[in-house]
Amino acid sequence: MVDIIEIKDVVKSYKLYDKPLDRLKEAISPTHKMYHKEFIALNGISFNVEKGDALGILGKNGSGKSTLLKLITGVLSPSSGSIQVKGKISAILELGAGFNPEYSGKENVYLNGLMMGFTREEIDNKMNNIIEFADIGEFIEQPVKIYSSGMFARLAFAVSINVEPEILIVDEALAVGDVRFQTKCIDKMKELKSKGTTILFVSHATEQVKRFCNKAVWLKDGVVQASGESSEIADLYEDFMKYNTEHTVNTDISTKLDLPEISQSADFVKPSNPETVASITKVKLNKNSFRTFDELEVEVEYEVYDDLIDDLLLGVAIYTPDRKYIFGPNTHLEKIDIPNRLGRHRMKYIISSLPLLSGTFCIDVGLFNNEGIVCLHYKENVVDFNITNKYISEGLVYMKHRWEVLE
Numbered sequence: 226m227v228d229i230i231e232i233k234d235v236v237k238s239y240k241l242y243d244k245p246l247d248r249l250k251e252a253i254s255p256t257h258k259m260y261h262k263e264f265i266a267l268n269g270i271s272f273n274v275e276k277g278d279a280l281g282i283l284g285k286n287g288s289g290k291s292t293l294l295k296l297i298t299g300v301l302s303p304s305s306g307s308i309q310v311k312g313k314i315s316a317i318l319e320l321g322a323g324f325n326p327e328y329s330g331k332e333n334v335y336l337n338g339l340m341m342g343f344t345r346e347e348i349d350n351k352m353n354n355i356i357e358f359a360d361i362g363e364f365i366e367q368p369v370k371i372y373s374s375g376m377f378a379r380l381a382f383a384v385s386i387n388v389e390p391e392i393l394i395v396d397e398a399l400a401v402g403d404v405r406f407q408t409k410c411i412d413k414m415k416e417l418k419s420k421g422t423t424i425l426f427v428s429h430a431t432e433q434v435k436r437f438c439n440k441a442v443w444l445k446d447g448v449v450q451a452s453g454e455s456s457e458i459a460d461l462y463e464d465f466m467k468y469n470t471e472h473t474v475n476t477d478i479s480t481k482l483d484l485p486e487i488s489q490s491a492d493f494v495k496p497s498n499p500e501t502v503a504s505i506t507k508v509k510l511n512k513n514s515f516r517t518f519d520e521l522e523v524e525v526e527y528e529v530y531d532d533l534i535d536d537l538l539l540g541v542a543i544y545t546p547d548r549k550y551i552f553g554p555n556t557h558l559e560k561i562d563i564p565n566r567l568g569r570h571r572m573k574y575i576i577s578s579l580p581l582l583s584g585t586f587c588i589d590v591g592l593f594n595n596e597g598i599v600c601l602h603y604k605e606n607v608v609d610f611n612i613t614n615k616y617i618s619e620g621l622v623y624m625k626h627r628w629e630v631l632e
């Protein structure tokens with residue numbers, strides 16, 4: 226595939242002045258004294274966009290999304306690094322940008338069209354489509370300064386998608402319109418996508434990114450935190466926003482990582498405290514990045530310090546990071562005998578097909594006796610794992626189901 230946008234090591238810094246006068250002082254200072262502080266909004270961004278990609282750009286407020294788009298459209302230039310764009314861009318960056326408030330909607334269509342390099346005749350040919358798409362009635366003849374933000378969005382969108390762009394950039398503009406208009410825009414964007422238009426789509430709505438985009442980039446504090454398949458990146462971002470957890474992004478999900486362990490005592494040694502009758506000494510997962518329906522294995526090593534513990538039971542529980550309890554079977558309920566004599570033992574808990582959908586999950590492990598009433602040793606959040614997926618469904622778990630058409 227051909228790269229239509231190539232972004233390499235891009236840094237963008239802004240000069241921050243405490244007072245407006247400082248800018249002037251700096252400009253005329255004979256000693257070239259600096260009156261500004263440097264603020265790095267983008268710090269070494271690199272990624273490519275292939276022709277025909279629909280790329281979602283995710284990131285919380287201030288992460289650098291608008292700056293990046295302004296660099297791509299050429300409104301700003303980078304402090305260092307390079308940006309290559311090989312196609313005609315049509316962008317809706319900020320509502321109203323590129324519009325003259327005194328001109329009517331129609332005159333602004335000409336203004337925008339001419340700025341994009343179209344002749345008046347070419348714009349005339351597109352005018353009906355634009356007016357029809359914007360669907361703002363009589364207002365098209367009114368100065369845009371009296372437009373509501375919704376009307377602005379309609380006109381801006383109508384213009385930018387009716388100029389046969391090779392690259393369409395949509396920055397949050399959709400959020401302004403009503404549901405019907407949003408649907409119409411998405412339909413039109415899909416049509417453009419199917420014709421090979423490359424689309425860059427900034428949205429806080431991760432579901433929109435999952436549904437519409439095939440790829441995504443997550444910007445965090447001016448750097449690319451993760452990039453790849455859209456639903457995986459959207460999941461990671463969503464997880465981060467929900468729980469503030471950052472999993473190392475592992476594009477090769479099957480890679481084995483160093484897994485956390487509680488301890489790894491070489492020899493079996495009875496603890497000095499005689500009240501300790503059993504303890505969990507090691508918990509290990511087969512990996513820590515999964516996909517739904519993967520096999521999850523939790524290996525638990527534990528030690529028994531009495532000669533024998535009656536009714537010893539082991540429980541393994543899965544929680545969300547905000548401690549929503551998802552599932553917690555134990556060996557007593559399932560009538561599994563586990564080794565309960567003095568010494569070190571190992572058990573494996575296996576979920577052969579993980580039904581959980583995307584997210585981060587934590588595991589608790591506990592040793593009990595008396596049917597789970599007496600806790601011998603409990604380890605909360607002892608290991609965690611994350612699940613990223615292709616977009617297969619929404620929610621917490623994947624439940625087996627079927628659909629029937631009734632009428």
Ligand SMILES: Nc1ncnc2c1ncn2[C@@H]1O[C@H](COP(=O)(O)OP(=O)(O)OP(=O)(O)O)[C@@H](O)[C@H]1O
Pocket residue numbers: 239240241264266284285286287288289290291292293
């Ligand atoms: N002209 C400017 N001068 C100084 N700082 C700026 C300027 N423009 C943006 N910034 C700063 O750069 C950082 C990135 O801003 P940017 O607008 O690119 O973020 P964003 O991800 O688009 O945020 P949002 O989702 O709120 O639109 C922010 O901290 C912002 O304050």
